[in-house]
Amino acid sequence: xxxxxxxxGRRLLGFLVAGAALAAGGVAVAAQPKPWEVSLQxxxxxxxxxxxxxxxxxxxxxxxxxxxxxxxxxxVVVKFxxxxxPVPSKTTHNTMIxxxxxxxxxxxxxxxAVPSFRLLFMQLDIPKADLTVKVTGKQxxxxxxxxxxxxxxxxxxxxxxxxxxxxxxxxxMVVPVNKVIRVQTTGADVIHAFAVPSFGIKIDSIPxxxxxxxxxxxxxxxxxxxxxxxxxxxxxxxxxxxxVVNDQEFASWxxxxxxxxxxxxxxxxxxxxxxxxx
Numbered sequence: 001x002x003x004x005x006x007x008x009g010r011r012l013l014g015f016l017v018a019g020a021a022l023a024a025g026g027v028a029v030a031a032q033p034k035p036w037e038v039s040l041q042x043x044x045x046x047x048x049x050x051x052x053x054x055x056x057x058x059x060x061x062x063x064x065x066x067x068x069x070x071x072x073x074x075x076v077v078v079k080f081x082x083x084x085x086p087v088p089s090k091t092t093h094n095t096m097i098x099x100x101x102x103x104x105x106x107x108x109x110x111x112x113a114v115p116s117f118r119l120l121f122m123q124l125d126i127p128k129a130d131l132t133v134k135v136t137g138k139q140x141x142x143x144x145x146x147x148x149x150x151x152x153x154x155x156x157x158x159x160x161x162x163x164x165x166x167x168x169x170x171x172x173m174v175v176p177v178n179k180v181i182r183v184q185t186t187g188a189d190v191i192h193a194f195a196v197p198s199f200g201i202k203i204d205s206i207p208x209x210x211x212x213x214x215x216x217x218x219x220x221x222x223x224x225x226x227x228x229x230x231x232x233x234x235x236x237x238x239x240x241x242x243x244v245v246n247d248q249e250f251a252s253w254x255x256x257x258x259x260x261x262x263x264x265x266x267x268x269x270x271x272x273x274x275x276x277x278x
Contacts, residue, residue, distance in 0.1 A: 032164060032224060041197040044223060044244075045215045048200030050119050057115060061108065123200070126214045129182035131175060137192025137205035137227065140234035144173050148253045154261040158237050161210065172241040174257075176250040178219050183213050190232060196225035196240055204229060211217040217244040 017131070033041065043049040134145040138155075145153040154171050162168025173183050185194045187207040195202035199215040217223070225240035245253065 003007075005085045009120075029150045032167075043200070044198040044217050044219055045200055046218070047119075047123055047215065048198060050122060051200045054115050054119050056090070056190075061112065065108075080153065122214070126212055127180050128183055129214065130179035130181045132184060133173065133175065135183055135185040135194050135205065136188050137194065137231070137238075139190065139232050140227075140238040142238060142240060143175075143188075146254070146257075150258045151214045152258050152261040154257070156241065158239050165223070166237065167226070167239045167241065169239055169241040172222070172243040174243045174250060174253050175217065175244060176247050177244050180214060180216050183215070184210055185213070186210050191229050192221075192227045192231050193229035194225070194240065195228040196223055196242060197232055199225075199242075202228055217242075220246060 040048075040052055040055060061127070078251040090134055131146075132148050134147060134153075136145070141155055141156050141157040143153060145151065156169045156171045156173065158166065159168045159170045162170075183194065183203070185203060185205040186209060187205040189207065191207070192205040193202060193269065194205055194213075196215070199217065201213045201215050203209065203211050203213040221244055224243045225242075227235055227238045227240075229235075231238075
């Protein structure tokens with residue numbers, strides 16, 4: 001459908017207003033997807049920075065290969081068509097070409113494999129943790145436990161009245177900035193997946209199994225993710241919200257959380273009941 005000039009103007013104005021709102025929000029919204037964004041989310045950890053670098057390397061390699069193959073196809077179409085070659089060549093082998101199209105792909109794969117294995121090692125080799133958080137996926141919300149800080153636990157459910165839509169929660173996971181956070185995750189019922197794009201983490205939460213990953217947030221703010229495993233009818237409504245704060249704010253939050261989330265079975269039942277009511 002063709003748009004009028006006024007409609008185009010309104011859309012452009014809308015994008016400008018959205019951009020201004022994002023800029024005004026600062027780091028609190030920096031980790032969210034942006035309108036018309038085609039790149040990966042902005043990195044907030046060393047692992048995600050490495051993922052983006054590897055992605056950019058692969059993009060250059062595949063672009064060069066695609067252009068090279070396109071050039072060969074054009075040459076073949078123009079130079080070796082029936083009109084240009086009424087008498088076709090009877091050449092069947094070319095040793096140099098066969099050696100080249102065997103060795104060059106091998107060298108390309110080696111160039112990809114070296115940074116790939118380096119990145120995998122970085123993701124899977126968990127350094128000494130400053131803080132451990134146990135994450136349990138449930139139908140359909142997350143529970144967070146802090147065994148290093150008093151062993152309190154709380155549920156995190158999607159809050160319909162909070163922004164951003166489908167990502168805001170009632171209780172965020174809170175961690176300190178510039179600290180190695182070890183995430184231990186499992187599932188209470190079915191397989192879930194704990195994924196936060198800006199941190200470069202995505203790991204399955206499997207019942208009866210404890211999986212581990214880690215991240216080290218290099219800046220404060222709110223960072224969002226979602227369950228990335230089809231886990232049932234409300235799969236799309238179990239977001240992950242992580243608030244990264246400085247050390248002093250984290251210490252204050254821990255003291256408040258010990259009182260707010262004091263071990264009480266009624267709290268768990270109330271949270272589960274609220275989820276069921278939704």
